[in-house]
Amino acid sequence: MIERCVISILHAVMDNLGFTRDDYQINSRAAGIITQKFLKSGNRADIASAEKSISEADLIVFGGAPLFNYRYQNFYRKTITTLELAEQYNVPVIFSSIGVEDFDGENPKCVQLKTALNLPCVRQIATRDNYEAVRKYVEGTDITAAQVADPAVFADIVFRKPDLPIKPESLSKQNGKASRGRRTRRRLRKILGQLIHTRPATQSPSQALAPDSPAVVTQTGRQSDIEQGQRCIGLVVTRRGIFKDNKIPFTAAKQHALWLDVIAKLTEKGYKYRLLTTGHYADEVFLSDFVRKNNIDLSKVRLPINQPEDLVSELRRCDGIIAYRLHASITSYALGIPSIGLTWNFKVPAFYESIGYSGRALSVEDWTAAALLEAVENAMDEGVNRDTDFAMSVYSTLFSGVREILRPDESNLVPFSFEELQSKLPSDPGTSFALYRERVNRKMRRTYENFIKG
Missing domain, CATH: 3.40.50.2000 (Glycogen Phosphorylase B;)
Structure with missing residues (x-):
C-alpha cells in the first residue's frame, strides 16, 4: 500500500517539476535490498545488487515504513547500510513519511543510526508520527525535518476505479492473455x-x-x-x-x-x-x-x-x-x-x-x-471529515525536497494544489503477474522455513 502510493506521489512530483515520463525512471526496491545474508556476514558481495542500484541512482527516496526501528527489529541496520552506500556514491537521500521510534541516546543502536542519518547525503527527513524523535536525530545538522501525513491518505485517488471501461475491441485483443493471467493467479x-x-x-x-x-x-x-x-x-x-x-x-x-x-x-x-x-x-x-x-x-x-x-x-x-x-x-x-x-x-x-x-x-x-x-x-x-491540508503535507514536503535536489535553481516552482493533485496523481496500474507471483512465493518460502524449524 505504502509503496504504490509513494510511487504515484513521486510521479506527480516529477510532473509538477516539469519532467516527462521519458525523463526519469523509478526503480522501487524493498528494504530487503540489503540482505539478511549481508547482515550476518558483512560481505559486500552479498549486497552487490543493492550497491549497483544505489550507485546508478540520482536520488534515493525512502517512502513510508518504520525504517528507523531498532528496538526489536533490524530495519535500522538496513537503513544504515543504504546510507553508507549512498554517501560513497554521492547520491542524495530523502526520507518521506517514515515511522520513527522514540530516540534513545543511551542505546548504541540508536546512536549508530543517528551517525548514519547525519551523513551529508541525507537532505530531508519527514515522519508520519514522531517529529520530536526526528528533531533529535538531526540535531546539529542542516537536514530539514518535518511531520507529514502518511502517503496512504491518497489511497482513494491512487486506487480509484478507471473512469472509462475498456473498449470492446481492445478487450477482445487482450482477453486470451488476461484470462490466462487470471487463471494462473487463481x-x-x-x-x-x-x-x-x-x-x-x-x-x-x-x-x-x-x-x-x-x-x-x-x-x-x-x-x-x-x-x-x-x-x-x-x-x-x-x-x-x-x-x-x-x-x-x-x-x-x-x-x-x-x-x-x-x-x-x-x-x-x-x-x-x-x-x-x-x-x-x-x-x-x-x-x-x-x-x-x-x-x-x-x-x-x-x-x-x-x-x-x-x-x-x-x-x-x-x-x-x-x-x-x-x-x-x-x-x-x-x-x-x-x-x-x-x-x-x-x-x-x-x-x-x-x-x-x-x-x-x-x-x-x-x-x-x-x-x-x-x-x-x-x-x-x-462519519469521516477529511483534512486536505493534512493530506497535502506529505506531497508538499516531498515536492520541496526533490525540487532542491533536481531543480535547485527553480525556487519559483510551487507544489500542485489539492484540486490539481487529484487529477495529477496517476492511478495505480495494478499488480503485475510477475509481482503477484513474487509475493506469493515469498510467503511460501516463509511457510517452508517455519515448517523446517518445526
Missing part, C-alpha cells in the same frame, strides 16, 4: 490458501478467497449491505507476538477471545462482519489459526491478501472498521470509512490525533466487545 492463490489455511473437508480453502454475493454500491462508491438493513464491520487482526514485542499485557489467546466476543456481539445486533489482514504473513498465520480453531464461516474471511487492491476492495465492502494494523486505519480514512484503532504502539493514537479523531484509538484497557462496538457505532454515526 491457482497461486488457491495453493497458498491450502498451505496456510487447513480446514475440514466440508469447506475447501478456496472458499476463503471467494467474495460474498454481489453487494449494492452506495453513492460513496463503497460496497455495502446497508440498503438491505445490514451494515458490515471489518475486523483487522494482527500477529500473535506484537503485544509481547511492545510490552503490552495481552496474549494471542486473549486476541482470540476478543474477536469471538466481538463477532458474537455484532451478530446479536444484526451486523455482518469481515475478518481480514493487511497482508502481513504473520498476521495471516494468526487469522488462519483463529478461523480453524473457532470454526469461523469462511465466507466471512479474506485470506490471503497478496496485493493492495485486495485490501482496498475488502475495506470498501465495510461500513466501519476495527483494526490493529495502522494502514488499515489510514486506508479506511482515505476511503471515507470510519475506523477504530486498537493501540499496540504509540503510532496508532498519533495517527488518530493527527486526523482529529483521538477518541477513536482505544487502549488495551478498553479492548472489550462492548467498548469496541460502541466506539465503531459512534464513529459510523459521526
